[in-house]
Amino acid sequence: MSDLRPMFDRIAGDANAAAPTVLDADVARGRHAVHVRRTRILGAGLGLALLAGGVAFGVGQSGSAVQSTVEAAPIVQTPTLAFVSYTGEQPAGFNVAIVPDGWSVDAVDEYSLTIVPPGLNTHPQSFTGKLLVSLESLDATETPGDRVDVGGQEGFLVRGYGGGDAGQLRWTDAKGNRMYVQWPLDAKWSDREMADFAAGITVTKAAKPTRG
Amino acid sequence: MDHTRRDDEFRAYVQKRRVELVRTATLLAAGDRHAGEDLVQTTLTRLYLRWPKVREQTRDAYVRRALVNAALDERRRRTRHPAVSLETCPTAELPDRPTHEGPTDQLDEPLRSALAALPARMRAAVVLLHWLDLDPEAAGVLMGCRPGTVKSQASRGVAKLRECLAPHTAPGAPLQKEDSR
Numbered sequence: 001m002s003d004l005r006p007m008f009d010r011i012a013g014d015a016n017a018a019a020p021t022v023l024d025a026d027v028a029r030g031r032h033a034v035h036v037r038r039t040r041i042l043g044a045g046l047g048l049a050l051l052a053g054g055v056a057f058g059v060g061q062s063g064s065a066v067q068s069t070v071e072a073a074p075i076v077q078t079p080t081l082a083f084v085s086y087t088g089e090q091p092a093g094f095n096v097a098i099v100p101d102g103w104s105v106d107a108v109d110e111y112s113l114t115i116v117p118p119g120l121n122t123h124p125q126s127f128t129g130k131l132l133v134s135l136e137s138l139d140a141t142e143t144p145g146d147r148v149d150v151g152g153q154e155g156f157l158v159r160g161y162g163g164g165d166a167g168q169l170r171w172t173d174a175k176g177n178r179m180y181v182q183w184p185l186d187a188k189w190s191d192r193e194m195a196d197f198a199a200g201i202t203v204t205k206a207a208k209p210t211r212g
Numbered sequence: 213m214d215h216t217r218r219d220d221e222f223r224a225y226v227q228k229r230r231v232e233l234v235r236t237a238t239l240l241a242a243g244d245r246h247a248g249e250d251l252v253q254t255t256l257t258r259l260y261l262r263w264p265k266v267r268e269q270t271r272d273a274y275v276r277r278a279l280v281n282a283a284l285d286e287r288r289r290r291t292r293h294p295a296v297s298l299e300t301c302p303t304a305e306l307p308d309r310p311t312h313e314g315p316t317d318q319l320d321e322p323l324r325s326a327l328a329a330l331p332a333r334m335r336a337a338v339v340l341l342h343w344l345d346l347d348p349e350a351a352g353v354l355m356g357c358r359p360g361t362v363k364s365q366a367s368r369g370v371a372k373l374r375e376c377l378a379p380h381t382a383p384g385a386p387l388q389k390e391d392s393r
Contacts, residue, residue, distance in 0.1 A: 004373065007323050008343045011243040012235035018227065026226050027219050029253060030260025037261065126250045164285060 036186070083197055093207035094133045097200025100187065106130060110208045117187075128165075129184045133201055135209040136170060136178035145170065148191050151199030157191055169194050177203045218263050225271065226256060233279060239339045240283035240332075243324035255279045280340070280354045284332050319380055326376035330369050333357075337365035338373070 083098040090096070091108035099105075099115055106116040107124035112134040120129050145156030148169070155171030167189075169181045181198050183189060189197075233255065238248030255278045259266065266274045327335055333355065340351035341362065348359035348366075355362060 004338075004342050004370070007317070007319055008239055008339075010317055011320050011324055012238050012343075013245050013248070015231050015235065018230040022230070023223050023226055026230070026253070026256045027223055027260070029257045030222060030263075031215065031219070033257050033261050123246050123250060125244075125247060128250070128254065 083193060093204055095202040095204065096133070096197075097202075098197055100131065100189075103131065110206050111135075127182060129186070131184075131187075131197075132180075132182040134180050135203070135207055136180045137209065146191065148195045150195050155195060155198065157194060159185055167194065169198055171198060173201075173203065175203070177207075178209075179203070218260075222260055222263055229272070229275065230256075233275065236339065236344065237279055237283065239327070239343055240279070240336055242328035242330075242335060243320070244328075251279060251282045254282045276344075277354050280336055283336055284355070319377060322377055322380045323373070326373050329376070330372060334365045334369040334372075337362045338369040341366045342370065 082101045084101045086096050086099045088105065091105060091113045093108065093110045094113040096113070096115075100117070103115050103117050106114040106120075108114070112132060114124070114127065115131040115133075117129070122128065122130075145158040145168070148155045148157045150169070150171040151174070153171050153173060155169055157167065157169045159167045161168060165185050167183050167185055170179065172178050179198065179201065181194065181201070183194065230252065233252045234245075234248055236248075237251040237255075238245050241247035241251060255275060258278050259271075259275055262274070327338075330338070336355060337351060340346045340354060341348065344351075346354070348362045351362045351366075352359040
């Protein structure tokens with residue numbers, strides 16, 4: 001369909017070279033990502049070291065490595081942000097009972113609700129680093145996940161699906177709404193915390209599913 | 213690899229490729245420049261992370277694949293477009309804010325709306341075959357599916373675009389049939 005090309009060419013936008021500041025920003029994002037990755041690796045290494053120390057200590061105390069490992073486990077638990085009751089004005093399409101402490105409602109319409117950490121100020125339609133609530137897309141394909149209980153309903157939770165840096169939780173609520181929550185893995189929320197957050201979501205009649 | 217060398221090489225590469233990446237990403241995002249920019253930023257950040265391991269000869273292929281993956285990543289594209297049935301053509305509406313710059317045409321908004329109504333994989337197949345001029349085999353590698361699937365997706369997508377744009381074209385100037393690819 002050769003006549004599509006000139007139309008594509010127009011809506012693809014201008015072809016001006018990227019400004020130096022744009023290139024600087026690309027480099028800065030890359031360096032930040034490297035920093036985050038190294039911090040994670042360092043944290044994991046420290047956790048393993050602590051675990052090993054706990055095991056060694058426990059073996060000396062009781063002579064039982066199995067028992068010591070169990071005792072050492074809490075040391076490497078990942079710290080999490082606490083969820084608190086949401087007391088602000090409820091968004092139109094999706095009401096929430098709890099939100100991460102310090103986070104705030106970013107953008108809301110009938111299709112989605114986003115909640116952001118302090119200082120994150122990106123385009124409303126960019127979901128990177130945000131907690132996202134929406135109805136399941138009509139185009140969604142089945143994805144794998146671990147079963148979790150979401151307020152008495154069966155949900156499926158997956159982390160890093162497709163190599164991404166987000167977690168996803170899907171469930172059907174008591175009213176039959178197919179629900180979707182997405183969050184940044186950086187936040188290190190547990191499965192239980194996400195299931196509790198999800199269980200506190202109420203869909204209003206204003207909410208609409210998406211496609212595309 | 214030290215940061216300075218990585219930064220310099222990365223910057224030089226991005227300087228050469230960024231414009232076309234954003235244009236392709238904009239089409240993958242149904243003409244939404246902001247969404248396209250978001251996809252490119254994600255792609256380039258992944259490239260920076262992998263820079264020491266991505267060979268120069270395969271760098272373009274890596275970037276293209278990362279871009280398509282980002283476009284097909286459901287968590288990025290959800291909520292961007294209201295639900296529209298493939299059985300009907302969307303009605304083009306004036307956007308709340310400018311979504312692009314440069315020359316316009318009366319078919320631009322209908323085309324955006326029609327692209328937005330396509331499922332993401334179908335839209336990607338159309339863009340890869342009819343914008344990047346990839347063959348179905350290469351497009352299949354990027355999309356992680358068989359060439360035949362790419363062809364059928366692109367064919368259905370183009371047919372749908374043709375159907376949706378037909379009411380907006382002047383009488384006697386029908387859109388051309390899809391080529392035989």
